[in-house]
Amino acid sequence: MPLDASSSALPVTLADIKEAARLIEGQVVRTPFLPAPSLSRLTGADVWVKFENQQYVNSFKERGALVKLLSLTEEERARGVIAMSAGNHAQAVAYHASRLGIPATIVMPKTTPHVKVAATRSYGASVVLAGETIADAQIEVERLIRERDLTLVHPYDDVRVIAGQGTIALEILEKTREAGVSLDCLVVPIGGGGLISGIAVAAKALAPEIAIIGVEAALYPSMHAMLNGEESRCGGNTLAEGIAVKNVGALTSQIAERLVDDIVLVEEAAIERAVNAFLALQKTVAEGAGAAGLAALLQEPERFRGKRVGLVLCGGNIDPRLLASIIVRELAREGRMVAIRMGIPDRPGVLGEITSLIGQMDGNVVEVAHHRLFLDVPAKGAILDVTMETRDNAHAEEIIAALEGRGYHVKRVAAAETAD
Known part of the structure; x- marks a missing residue:
């Protein structure tokens, strides 16, 4: 069982987090933490959302990057x-380094999408492209x-x-106090673990009864494997x-081991549904990582x-073409777009009759x-x-039944097959 944050020897304390909040006050957005009735109806939970996609670079990463930059000596800033x-x-480092007049070099894998490279350069950073992966980039950084x-x-x-x-977490708990409500759990995406570690320290210190639930993509279960003493098998397109x-980090895993109550591994279909739900129901854009918390609710309702659940929508940087594809795929899943x-x-006349x-x-x-020209089609066919x-799958089946009633043999196919 996780310990509460009053336990000794944690590398980060509540006092550290309160000082960080003081340092960044007025330099990052105090993003809204709001109830989400539409998502509550969808999931069966009482859902509240922390909209970190409303930061200037559309991600929570600004907070930690700024605290680190503000800690530098004048000599370190100059170098x-x-x-x-x-x-x-x-983007977070590049943006705040530029604001503070600190030269920034960002090493990105050569495979990084051009739009992200361009965005980073637009904040004034010097971008170095090296290797195929983040691990390769780390070698160049060193x-x-x-x-x-x-x-x-x-x-x-x-x-x-x-x-x-x-x-x-400080902002979330301040908002819940103002609203006169208490959370049963906070559901937080996990990559390297910095986000959930900081949130867990603050939340467990101020409200020990709140469960801290992490979420990882099932294809990258690094923290889950570490905490359970398992071999981490990571890979694939997520x-x-x-x-x-x-x-995962050495510091973050130490904190997670003591303060995180459980980790949910979410499948790709759940992440897609969550991205679409944020857009369709909440009218906000979430990248895949940002939607991971909602994906956990959809996968394990x-x-x-x-329960009253706080979600951290940690980022909204998603390629518009990918978002469009997700929307269409979700329409197909719901039977609202049918091939x-x-x-x-x-x-003559057959096409008109069908349409x-x-x-x-x-x-x-x-x-x-x-x-x-298909060879299995009659020459006159x-x-x-x-x-x-x-409207939905039932409506689609009604139309198919009507077409079959006119003598046509109808097969539902995946949309991608129609181009074959």
């Missing part, structure tokens, strides 16, 4: 800082530190960074790339049903494609693919 990151930490005597701003395994992230970390395939006689019938039943035809909008 400059360095960080390794493929995303939010890079070389540059030796060569230029730069100060490392670690993305998570640093006491000042952890303290900065813990200020989120939507939650912001928490796709193979190696019974665990959280009836069907049917064999038809290749003669008219769909329209009469309140379906909306989005796309139509004929295939006449064709394969017709239709993608249509419907």
Whole structure:
């Protein structure tokens, strides 16, 4: 069982976090912590959300990065800082270093999307592209530190960074006191562990009864494996790339082992649903990592049903094309975007008959494609693919039944198959 934060020998204390809050006051956004009735209806829990996607660089990373930068001596500031990151930490360090007049070098893997590289450079940082992974980037960071005597701003395994992230919990608990409510649990995404460590220290010190539940992508269960004495098997493409970390921190794992009550491993489908739910129901943008907490509620609803749950929406930096793809995929899951395939006689009027019938039943035809060259299609026939909008799966089945009643053999297909 986790100990409370009054236990000795924690590398970060409540006093450290309160001092961090004092330092960053007025320099980062005190983001809203609000009830989310639509998400509550979806999950069966009483959901409150901390909107860290409203920071200037759309991520909680600003807090820890700023605390670390403010701790530097004048000599360290003059020499400059360095960080390794493929995303939010890079932008947070670059932005606040620029504000404070500190030269910043950010080492990013060569595989980092151009949009993230450009965003980091736009804040005034010098970007170095090195290697294929963060581990490769770390080797270059270590070389540059030796060569230029730069100060490392670690993305998570640093006491000042952890303290900065813990200020989120102070703001959450202040808001709950004002609202006259108490939380049963805080559900927090885990990458390297800086966010959950800082939050756990503050929350357990001020409200020991609150359960701290971590969330990792099932493809990257690093902290879960460490805390359970298991081999960590990480790899694969995850939507939650912001928490796709193979190696958790030494400091963060020490804190998590003592203060984190449990960790949920979420599957990719749950993360997709969560990103879509934030957009569709909460009208806010969450990246995969930012939506991980909600994904846990969607994947394990019974665990959280009836409880008052605080979620940390830790970031909103997601590629617009990826977000569009998620929206369409979720429409398909809900039966609101349906692709069907049917064999038809290749003669005038057939297409009009089919589309008219769909329209009469309140379906909306989005796309139509004929295939006449398939060898398994009669010379006087064709394969017709239709993608249509419907109310739900039941409505889609009604339309399919009506088409079959007209003599057409209809098969539902995955949307991607319609291009085959």
